[in-house]
Amino acid sequence: MKLVKFQGALLAGTLIAGAAHAADVTLTIESWRNDDLTVWQQTLIPAFEAKNPGIKVVFAPTAPAEYNAVLNSKLDAGSAGDLVTCRPFDASLTLFEKGKLADLTAMEAMKNFSAVAKSGWSTDDGKTTFCVPMASVIHGFIYNKDAFKELGIEVPKTEAEFFAALDKIKADGRYIPMSMGTADQWEAATMGYQNIGPNYWQGEDGRAALIAGAAKLTDEPWVAPFRSLAKWGQYLGDGYEAQTYPDSQNLFTLGRAAIYPAGSWEIAGFRQQAGFELGAFYPPVPNPGDQCYISDHTDIALGMNAATKHPEETKKFLEWVGSAEFAELYSNALPGFFSLSNAKFALKDPLAQEFVSWRETCKPTIRSTYQILSRGTPNLENETWNASANVVRGAETPEAAAERLQKGLASWYAPQK
The missing domain is CATH 3.40.190.10 (Periplasmic binding protein-like II)
Known part of the structure; x- marks a missing residue:
């Protein structure tokens, strides 16, 4: 029992x-x-x-x-x-x-x-x-705080201050002013055009207008960032045309360049490799008092x-x-x-906190080519890579690059025809 x-x-x-x-x-x-x-x-x-x-x-x-x-x-x-x-x-x-x-x-x-x-x-x-x-990734500029301190440079808030800082770094000669190459093309668009561009086309308002056909890539807010980008080549150091993405990363983390046009995904790697203090600033605005915008992609x-x-x-x-x-x-x-x-x-x-704090000051937007506008052929995203690299190298004028992109988009996207 x-x-x-x-x-x-x-x-x-x-x-x-x-x-x-x-x-x-x-x-x-x-x-x-x-x-x-x-x-x-x-x-x-x-x-x-x-x-x-x-x-x-x-x-x-x-x-x-x-x-x-x-x-x-x-x-x-x-x-x-x-x-x-x-x-x-x-x-x-x-x-x-x-x-x-x-x-x-x-x-x-x-x-x-x-x-x-x-x-x-x-x-x-x-x-x-x-x-x-x-999650998203945020664009801006990572810089060598030690270099800025040595040269007495303040974080630039406007485009004029940005180029003045680059001129000062170049004149001093100890550092390459900015580390970016054009060999892989995508950096010129992603960390160049899409980084600074939202300040000109006013972020989501401009992107929405482009999708709706109310704005064109040949309009001033879309050509202006190419004009700014056209000035970058003189600050990128010798041989930047053949410089790859890993080359650019190494130049910066080895302390040879003062500024790096960046995506926030670099933080962890740079933190491990750089032997100097890192800082970051959001894309300088065209004019004093302008609303700032960030690519919070x-x-x-x-x-x-x-x-x-x-x-x-x-x-x-x-x-x-x-x-x-x-x-x-x-x-x-x-x-x-x-x-x-x-x-x-x-x-x-602290560097990640610096990036994310910009959301409190600047209006967020996403990369202009990613939604709807790259579904056809020619692909606007890939064409923007090429156009941005060409403009930096001086191989294409800002106006010609914008005209080419607009013509390509209008060839297949009805609202732009």
Whole structure:
């Protein structure tokens, strides 16, 4: 009799344990970011799991170059993870239009993000959002504080002050004024034209006017940044035309150049490699008293596989990704990748804090070529790379570059015809 009771108790215990085990749900995250695997495993996922017993999360990245093809295959085969890391704009929009990503517009966490923050993962009309924004990268200039101190240079606020600083550095001769090359082309556009341009075309207002066809690339606000860029070549040092992106990084971190036109993604690497104090300033405005604008470019987000077998648990995780807690954890774990949330918090890295503080002074925008305007041929983004590099080298005038870009865009984009 006692044996039967013992067996019954053992069976009951086993059933209870089995039921508890069965209640655990495992969510899998698809991502192209394999460099932040330890951040997810050691910081982000443990923080979520501690507050959500019964939900386990696995971060399963794919090599960046293979991600789009692998993800599409998995989604088509029904084997993709519950959570999908979203690239900005067209790649993710296409997945949503094919029914592969769920509509997340009604999520409570979406209230924590501005329209600009959501623009990379929203439909063209802005009414539907299908990924929770995670982070952006901010553009500006990183500089050698020691060099500025030696030369008695103040952080420039206007374009005139910027070029005066470059002239002073060049005249002194100890440092290359600015480290950027044109061999790879994209830097001239991304850290050049798209960095300083928003101050001329007034950020989102100008970008929206271009999309609507109310503005043209030959209008003064779009030609003016090319004119400013045309002056850069004389400050980039000998042989900049053959200088690659890694060359430019090395010149700066070795202390040979005073200023680096930058994206905030450089912070972690520069912090490790530079043997001097780093500072940063936002793109100087054309005239004293002008409103400043920064390229606060949407970079990464997280969506829900529309075919997930665990929609409630997946939404719970996404609500957390949209929370202030996640914003602070993520931004501090990956300095230079800034939460797109409206949440206020301090960053531990002082250079990262400097970049993100500009949001309080300057109006944010995204790169002008990324939404809608690069869907046709010629591709406006790629053409802007070439045009920017040409203008820096003096191979094309600002006016000719703008005319060429406008002609290319008008050849396929109806509102510009």
